[in-house]
Amino acid sequence: MAVAETTSVLLVAAQARDIVGPDWVVTDGAQLRVYECDGLTNHRTVPGAVILPGTTEQVAAVVRLCHEHHVPFVARGAGSGLSGGALPTEDGIVIGLSRLREVLDVDAANQRVRVQPGVTNLRVSEVAAPFGLYYAPDPSSQQVCTIGGNLAENSGGAHCLKYGFTVNHVLTASVVLSNGTIVELGSEAPDAPGLDLLGVVIGSEGTVGIVTEALLNLLPKPEHVETLVAMFPSIETAGDAVSAIIAEGVVPAAVEMMDRLAIDAAKTQTPITWDTEAALIVELDGPAREVRQQFEAVNAICKRCGADAIQVAASPDERQTIWRARKSAFAAVGQLSPAYLVQDGVIPRTRLPEVLSGIRALADEAGLRVANVFHAGDGNLHPLVLYDNAVEGEQAKAEAIAMRIVELCVDFGGSITGEHGIGIEKVCSMPKMFTGDDLTAFDRVRSAFDPVGLCNPGKLLPTPRLCGEVPGFYHAHPVETAGLGERM
Amino acid sequence: MAELAGILGADRLSDEHGTPVLTPRDAAEVSTLLEAASKTGLALVVRGGGTKTSWRPTPTRCDAILSTAALAGIVDRQPGDMTLVAQAGTPLAALQAAVTGDTTHRQRLMLDGVGGAASTLGGILATRAAGPRRQRYGTPRDIVIGARYVTGDGLAAKTGGTVVKNVAGYDLAKLLIGSQGSLAVITEVSLKLNPVPDVARTVVLQTTDAAAVAAFVAAVRTAAITATVFDVRWPEGIVAIRIESTPDGAAAQIELLQGFAQLEELSPEAGDALLEEHLAFPFTGAGAVLGIGVRPEHLATLLAAVAAAGGLFVGRATLVAGDIVLPDLDPERIGRVVQAVRDLGGNVQARRGDETHGLAAHTAAPGVAMVEAAIKQQLDPAGVLV
Numbered sequence: 001m002a003v004a005e006t007t008s009v010l011l012v013a014a015q016a017r018d019i020v021g022p023d024w025v026v027t028d029g030a031q032l033r034v035y036e037c038d039g040l041t042n043h044r045t046v047p048g049a050v051i052l053p054g055t056t057e058q059v060a061a062v063v064r065l066c067h068e069h070h071v072p073f074v075a076r077g078a079g080s081g082l083s084g085g086a087l088p089t090e091d092g093i094v095i096g097l098s099r100l101r102e103v104l105d106v107d108a109a110n111q112r113v114r115v116q117p118g119v120t121n122l123r124v125s126e127v128a129a130p131f132g133l134y135y136a137p138d139p140s141s142q143q144v145c146t147i148g149g150n151l152a153e154n155s156g157g158a159h160c161l162k163y164g165f166t167v168n169h170v171l172t173a174s175v176v177l178s179n180g181t182i183v184e185l186g187s188e189a190p191d192a193p194g195l196d197l198l199g200v201v202i203g204s205e206g207t208v209g210i211v212t213e214a215l216l217n218l219l220p221k222p223e224h225v226e227t228l229v230a231m232f233p234s235i236e237t238a239g240d241a242v243s244a245i246i247a248e249g250v251v252p253a254a255v256e257m258m259d260r261l262a263i264d265a266a267k268t269q270t271p272i273t274w275d276t277e278a279a280l281i282v283e284l285d286g287p288a289r290e291v292r293q294q295f296e297a298v299n300a301i302c303k304r305c306g307a308d309a310i311q312v313a314a315s316p317d318e319r320q321t322i323w324r325a326r327k328s329a330f331a332a333v334g335q336l337s338p339a340y341l342v343q344d345g346v347i348p349r350t351r352l353p354e355v356l357s358g359i360r361a362l363a364d365e366a367g368l369r370v371a372n373v374f375h376a377g378d379g380n381l382h383p384l385v386l387y388d389n390a391v392e393g394e395q396a397k398a399e400a401i402a403m404r405i406v407e408l409c410v411d412f413g414g415s416i417t418g419e420h421g422i423g424i425e426k427v428c429s430m431p432k433m434f435t436g437d438d439l440t441a442f443d444r445v446r447s448a449f450d451p452v453g454l455c456n457p458g459k460l461l462p463t464p465r466l467c468g469e470v471p472g473f474y475h476a477h478p479v480e481t482a483g484l485g486e487r488m
Numbered sequence: 489m490a491e492l493a494g495i496l497g498a499d500r501l502s503d504e505h506g507t508p509v510l511t512p513r514d515a516a517e518v519s520t521l522l523e524a525a526s527k528t529g530l531a532l533v534v535r536g537g538g539t540k541t542s543w544r545p546t547p548t549r550c551d552a553i554l555s556t557a558a559l560a561g562i563v564d565r566q567p568g569d570m571t572l573v574a575q576a577g578t579p580l581a582a583l584q585a586a587v588t589g590d591t592t593h594r595q596r597l598m599l600d601g602v603g604g605a606a607s608t609l610g611g612i613l614a615t616r617a618a619g620p621r622r623q624r625y626g627t628p629r630d631i632v633i634g635a636r637y638v639t640g641d642g643l644a645a646k647t648g649g650t651v652v653k654n655v656a657g658y659d660l661a662k663l664l665i666g667s668q669g670s671l672a673v674i675t676e677v678s679l680k681l682n683p684v685p686d687v688a689r690t691v692v693l694q695t696t697d698a699a700a701v702a703a704f705v706a707a708v709r710t711a712a713i714t715a716t717v718f719d720v721r722w723p724e725g726i727v728a729i730r731i732e733s734t735p736d737g738a739a740a741q742i743e744l745l746q747g748f749a750q751l752e753e754l755s756p757e758a759g760d761a762l763l764e765e766h767l768a769f770p771f772t773g774a775g776a777v778l779g780i781g782v783r784p785e786h787l788a789t790l791l792a793a794v795a796a797a798g799g800l801f802v803g804r805a806t807l808v809a810g811d812i813v814l815p816d817l818d819p820e821r822i823g824r825v826v827q828a829v830r831d832l833g834g835n836v837q838a839r840r841g842d843e844t845h846g847l848a849a850h851t852a853a854p855g856v857a858m859v860e861a862a863i864k865q866q867l868d869p870a871g872v873l874v
Contacts (some may be wrong), residue, residue, distance in 0.1 A: 190835065195667055243568055291737075293735075
């Protein structure tokens, strides 16, 4: 780190003590290490300082300091993100939002709740429950992940097949821009005039500002829910069943699939007895008689497509067990392997069999195991690449396979990420999916929000330093933008 | 202008009451055209079907109209994935016919055809038009999964993709939807499709008591009802609910609704006709039209204000969003309605009449205006798209 940069970070940290109070500024080396990574643990950088504001105004004041001293910053919620979106830079600060964790208002009459960004996803549904309401987005990490992070990543979850993503459920947000200005985006009433800036901020991975408050839309809890697990002899037959269910005109609340390896992992955490190559979880919700009628149809389709056995959840407890098995699968894979990488890619659902054989071929070629857990309804794959970090070179091999898997998704007309985001992990894969002109347009919009480039730099869009030059993608250096120099 | 016509060829240039109309054949031509216009400082107005030109004020400058009429046709349709990609100039009616006409797959495109048969995909996005079925399926921002566009200075780019779940890069489709063609020309759109339900049944409540309407709506909104349409017409005093489901599911929901109030069921034909009428409503009469939105709790107050101003309202009862049609262009009347909606913390957008646009003009907060201006500067630096 250059001396000037160290001085700037320390200057910001020192001045921030007057804003947030001395207890909420971290500069001690050991304490800083807590913030060196998020859920993507194979990338680590110790930040220059961590500042923990307690109000929107304090966030804005800290950002203004950063702006004044030209210090980059990254916002951090629970740090559960899986693409390194909250990875710090050593010449920058982390703005932790963990102190902003109040539910400010539950407005049952208008079906909405106002929260600070550090409130966990699950807590929103908990405070809404007494009114018969709930918050639809339900990422697997919902017990720990926060609303601020959910907005940054446009989080989905198992039920987004029917109910959409975070962006479909946020009415307004207070956002601190990169120069410290506080703006209110969105509207409490429908059809606001002007540009949909909120739609850009949600899913921007902390690169255009920091969300310090959000008004979320709540839904009435469905009258009736039915859940089944169908055991299929192969992933392919289970995939056929998914297509048949969709063709029947049923829109399930969730359709999830787990392969044998993922099931074996889940068994270490939950009392399930599934013994099959592919388990298909289908959940329907809505008005009772509609659900019952469609559930019968789904049941029949599963049998017709070759399910060996079908287990129907007979009670809320049994439903919970099924979902615990599904949601614990990621972490449970840790029981089968010393280390693993979680991947996230999307394909058109109908290409599932081809892509899965492609993944198998890649895994075999590398001599690694890959477990598959996915949101089958919307083609969002989560291959888990298992490896042994004690074996020299195996991590690099696993990372290479993981990247080739998402690039395979692009070859089949899909996306390199369905819900985990680009972060730092996939910046260099962006040119696989987007042309230089596509990236230039993204960069222009980013510059409109953050002309100086202080807001979570190095994330989402490829940089020459990380990825080499991207053909056609011209990224003006701040020195050029400021008119202080030209590219030779 | 001669230069622009030269780029496309004389057959792509026509005249409309003295204003040249340029009709590029593809995105590449749009790109060349905009790049050239940027350099020569021309002002272009983008036009799809031209059904909602009154939704924005008459442009103060317009050197030529850029028509998307030739950017038409389905690019790709994947029934198994329930997705559709089409060029932006494709009329919505043609798309809907192509999708629902495929009886094997029984799917439909749930963008509402506000504006009639000539409305194009690009125009519906640019104006963020939505109709009664947003109750269940949302607005264009909930249905669009990707777009190709050309920025004001000719950069041809894409955002999103053709899969229903995707968080790679910024979702610039959100930015283009509702931007009135001021940032870029949308050239292609990817959309989600939905299954056609087994049955559709419509029931109506008739009452001219605004408080009774509000109470009924509040009770039903948290009930086990998945309505496709939940509209109110005022001061006629009609609340219409369209249920689309399985036969059993629809029967159960209608029964449940009957428990809240005395409702009359319409014949399927009358139910469909009512839906069409509500789609056409913002285009009726000759007076001012205002698109409005208020918080759900303000429904009764809104209805009272509409009646007091001598207007008609058709809108979504629980959201609350819809249109107010006034009998004339009287500034005092328009001003009164605008004020009433704003007093409720609501939103107003003019749909007809330059006077209406003036009276309902929206001023963004300084911080927001700064970002909006910066985005305009980044995507259309020469100010070609007016």
